[in-house]
Amino acid sequence: MLVAGQVKAEMLHRGDLDDQTMRARLIEVINNGQRVMNYAGHGSVGLWRGNILTEADVSSLSNAERLPMFVIMTCLNGYFQDVAMDSPGESLLKSDRGGAVAVWASSGMTMPDAQAVMNQEAYRQMFGEQRLTIGEAILRAKGAVSNRDVRLTWILLGDPTTRLR
Numbered sequence: 001m002l003v004a005g006q007v008k009a010e011m012l013h014r015g016d017l018d019d020q021t022m023r024a025r026l027i028e029v030i031n032n033g034q035r036v037m038n039y040a041g042h043g044s045v046g047l048w049r050g051n052i053l054t055e056a057d058v059s060s061l062s063n064a065e066r067l068p069m070f071v072i073m074t075c076l077n078g079y080f081q082d083v084a085m086d087s088p089g090e091s092l093l094k095s096d097r098g099g100a101v102a103v104w105a106s107s108g109m110t111m112p113d114a115q116a117v118m119n120q121e122a123y124r125q126m127f128g129e130q131r132l133t134i135g136e137a138i139l140r141a142k143g144a145v146s147n148r149d150v151r152l153t154w155i156l157l158g159d160p161t162t163r164l165r
Helices: 019-031 055-059 088-094 112-126 136-143 148-153
Strands: 036-040 068-072 104-108 152-156
Touching: 019 036, 019 055, 019 152, 036 112, 036 136, 055 088, 068 088, 068 112, 088 104, 088 152, 104 136, 112 148
Parallel strands: 036 068, 068 104
Antiparallel strands: 104 152
8 A cells, every 4th residue: 555554545446336426425535535536547628537527526525624635647637728718627726615735637648557657656755754745746756757748747736835644
C-alpha cells in the first residue's frame, strides 16, 4: 500500500458497480471528507468515463469543510486553456459548497503507462517519511517518468506549498 497506515483508503472499481451507483458512492465518499481522491481511467474535458463525475456532480458537493486533494490520472481534466469553459479540475477548485483544496490533472492527452508510474511515485512522496508539500511530491513524481508529454501536461491547480494533514 502506498499510503500511510493511519490514512483511510477505500477503493471503488467501476466494474463492481453500475455507473449510477458508482457516482452516488463517489459523491458520498467525497462529502464524507476523504483526504485524497484518486481517479485512474478514461476521461475528457468535462467528465470521468461513464459520467461517474460530471460538472453537475461537482456543483452538488457539500464537503466545504473537508476539501480533499484530487489526483486525476486521466486525459484533459486539467484543461485550463479554454476561457469559455471550466475543466473538472477548475470546477473542483471553484465550487462554493465543496470540491477540492488542490487538483493534479492533465491538460493534454497521454498514454496511461507513464501516468501509472507517476501516480504511484506521487503517493510514495506524499506519504513517505519526509513531510513534503504537494508541490515537492509532484515534482519528484514527475522526475520518476521519462515521458515528456506526461511530465509537461500534468499540472497542479492549487497551492504547491500545501501539506496534506
